Amino acid sequence: MNLLTAFGTDDEEHLKADDHVGMSRYFAVYEIGPETSEFVELRENSKYAGEERAGHGDPKKARATASALRGIHVLVGRRFGPNLPRILTKFLCVVVRTDTISEAIRVIQANFEAVLEEYRKGEARRHLVLRG
Numbered sequence: 001m002n003l004l005t006a007f008g009t010d011d012e013e014h015l016k017a018d019d020h021v022g023m024s025r026y027f028a029v030y031e032i033g034p035e036t037s038e039f040v041e042l043r044e045n046s047k048y049a050g051e052e053r054a055g056h057g058d059p060k061k062a063r064a065t066a067s068a069l070r071g072i073h074v075l076v077g078r079r080f081g082p083n084l085p086r087i088l089t090k091f092l093c094v095v096v097r098t099d100t101i102s103e104a105i106r107v108i109q110a111n112f113e114a115v116l117e118e119y120r121k122g123e124a125r126r127h128l129v130l131r132g
Contacts, residue, residue: 001033001116002031002032002033002036003031003032003033003073003074003108003115003116003119004029004030004031004040004071004072004073004074005029005030005031005032005072005073005074005075005076005105005108006027006028006029006043006069006072006074006075006076007027007028007029007030007076007077007101007104007105008021008022008023008024008026008027008045008075008076008077009024009025009026009027009028009101010024010025010026012026012028012042012101013100013101013102014099014100014101015076015077015078015096015098015099015100015101015104016077016078016079017078017099019079020077020079020080020081021075021076021077021078021079021080021081021093022045022065022080022081022083022087023081024045024077025044025045026042026043026044026045027042027043027045027068027069027072027075028042028101029041029042029043029072030101030105032074032105032108032109032112033109033112034109034112034113035109037105037109043068043069044068045064045065045068046064046065046067046068065083065087066087066090069090069091072090072091073091073092073119074091074092074093074094074108074115074119075087075091075092075093075094076093076094076095076096076104076108077093077094077095077096078095078096078097078098078099079095080093080095080127084127088123088125088126088127089123091119092115092118092119092125092127092128093127093128094108094115094127094128094129094130095127095128095129095130096108096130096131096132097129097130097131097132098131098132103132104132106132107130107131107132108130111128111130114128115128
């Protein structure tokens with residue numbers, strides 16, 4: 001099984017570093033397997049379409065961001081905000097300690113079995129923290 005994986009980014013190359021992943025302007029979506037990765041699309045974060053004044057942890061902002069992530073299995077970022085418990089019911093959240101999307105893809109692939117195992121737990125899943 002491959003996992004449809006979204007990476008929070010503002011520039012299509014680096015992970016969002018100055019705020020949590022939900023504040024990313026875009027989500028770069030890749031289909032990732034243990035030894036393969038393929039770019040699928042760049043999605044704009046729909047929170048920029050009207051929820052930008054909402055505070056961190058606001059449920060409306062969480063719904064707006066989640067709408068940009070329909071069909072996603074895994075969300076990857078350097079930091080997650082207070083909406084983490086809400087979004088874990090929809091997809092696995094993975095914190096990576098690296099700067100670029102390409103490095104983060106390698107981290108996901110190196111830990112693919114653990115990522116897949118946690119994803120399969122459904123609403124009982126917990127977030128993962130992975131290092132490069």
